[in-house]
Amino acid sequence: MTPDSILPADASEARRTILRDVLDDGSLVEEDGGRGSFRELHAYTTGMANPLARIRVGADPLNIVGAIARFVWMVSGSDRLEDIAFYEEKVRSYTDDGLSVPGSSYGKRLFNAKPGLNQMAGVIKELQKNPSTRRAAAVVWIPEDAVRASNDIPCTFGLFFHIRAGELIMTTVMRSNNAFTLVPYNFFEFSMLGEIVAADVGVPFGRYLHWAASMHVFDAQAAPAAATADRTDSPAVEMPPMPSGDALVKATSLARFEQKLRNASTFEELRTLANDAH
Numbered sequence: 305m306t307p308d309s310i311l312p313a314d315a316s317e318a319r320r321t322i323l324r325d326v327l328d329d330g331s332l333v334e335e336d337g338g339r340g341s342f343r344e345l346h347a348y349t350t351g352m353a354n355p356l357a358r359i360r361v362g363a364d365p366l367n368i369v370g371a372i373a374r375f376v377w378m379v380s381g382s383d384r385l386e387d388i389a390f391y392e393e394k395v396r397s398y399t400d401d402g403l404s405v406p407g408s409s410y411g412k413r414l415f416n417a418k419p420g421l422n423q424m425a426g427v428i429k430e431l432q433k434n435p436s437t438r439r440a441a442a443v444v445w446i447p448e449d450a451v452r453a454s455n456d457i458p459c460t461f462g463l464f465f466h467i468r469a470g471e472l473i474m475t476t477v478m479r480s481n482n483a484f485t486l487v488p489y490n491f492f493e494f495s496m497l498g499e500i501v502a503a504d505v506g507v508p509f510g511r512y513l514h515w516a517a518s519m520h521v522f523d524a525q526a527a528p529a530a531a532t533a534d535r536t537d538s539p540a541v542e543m544p545p546m547p548s549g550d551a552l553v554k555a556t557s558l559a560r561f562e563q564k565l566r567n568a569s570t571f572e573e574l575r576t577l578a579n580d581a582h
Contacts (some may be wrong), residue, residue, distance in 0.1 A: 311350070311511060314357030314540035315366070318350050318514075320365065322483045323533035326521045333520075340525045348481075348519035354547060355474070355495040355512035360488055362537035371492040378493055380559035381416030383409035390566060394493070398456035407456035413444050413464075414497075427465055428495050428552065431472075431505045440465040459486070461517075463494070465501055471510025474498035481516035484529040490514070503551035 312318035330343030352358065360366040373391035382450075383404045389395050401407055414423050423442035430440045443462040464475040476494045481483065483486060495512045502509035521529045547554070561581035568574040 311353040311513070311520045313353050314358045314542075315352060315488060316357075316362070316537045318352055318491065319360060319483075319488055320533050320535070320537065322348075322519065323521065323529045324488060325523040325576070326483050326519055327526065327530055327533060330520065339522055339524070340397070342520045343523070343526070344518050344520040345516075346517045346518065349513065350519075351511060351513040352491065352495065353511055354542065355498060355509050357540040357542040358495050359541040360537065360542065362543055363535060364490065364537070366488050371489055374489055375493045376559050376562045377409075378411035378497065379555045380563065381397050381411050381413065381414075381422075383412035387563070387566075400456070405456060406454050407449065407458040410444050410458065410460055410493075413458075414442050424497070424552065427463075428501055428504045431465060431467055431501065432567075435467040435505075435507075438466070443446055460490075460494075465498070467505065467507055469510070471500065471508045472502040472505065473510055473513065474501070475515060478514070478519075480515040480518045481514075481520070482517050483521050484525045484532070487535040491517050499546050500551040500555055503546040503548045506548050509532045509545075 310323050321552045325348070326345050328345050332341060333344050334341045359368060359371075370391055373388065378398045382388075383406065385396065385399045385403055385405055388405065395408070396403060398405055398408060415424045417423065427440045427442055430437050441462060441464050444458050444460045445462060449457050459475040459478055459480045461479050464477070466475075474494070474497075476490065478490070481490065491512070492515065494514075496511075498512055499509045558581075561577065564577050565574065565581065568577055
């Protein structure tokens, strides 16, 4: 829908534009059971011309604690339910066994799909070796997802990274995307991941692209989605750029400290860990 040369400027503009496009031009799909009917656009492209401007502010701000928790959980390579349910209680409805999150655990699939298999480290290595490569990609979807019965089939299909004109372009490909509830978090967590790659390769993060096979808004969410689309928000907050050179190492360290801080048993232990993390 949106050529990558004329992307929304930031996360705030992107969200308003996506919601308005889906509500105005989306086809109505009647669903039997499940979450009910929804409006949908197929093969929808959006993104951010400035991928560091990822924190939406204003009357309907991004839940920054939840957004950072999702990012840290991703980098940790974990699929443990309790690691993310501590911050997002609603994720408990997606587990099949009460222990793990089988599909939305993107970090497990990207950073720890098998022992020693870190797709993101592979992406960085490929781009460092050949900046013009078309092979810098990472997959979330696996063949089993097409046939297994589960409460949680991943919405994300995979990621692509290209260096063109000296800048990194990241593309996220989604099987399914809820424009009202999930797009802001997807923009945050995946653009953070793209910035890690850019920082470790040593190039600016030029732009973030986001493609969804089904971009949709459920009818039950149509009224608040329309109010958000019609609201004039402030521009999204631009985060300072990550230090270059060892961003992936630092992100992994962040995830380790988060786990230790969350499980600290005494105030003294918490204070020591906080000082070490700082």
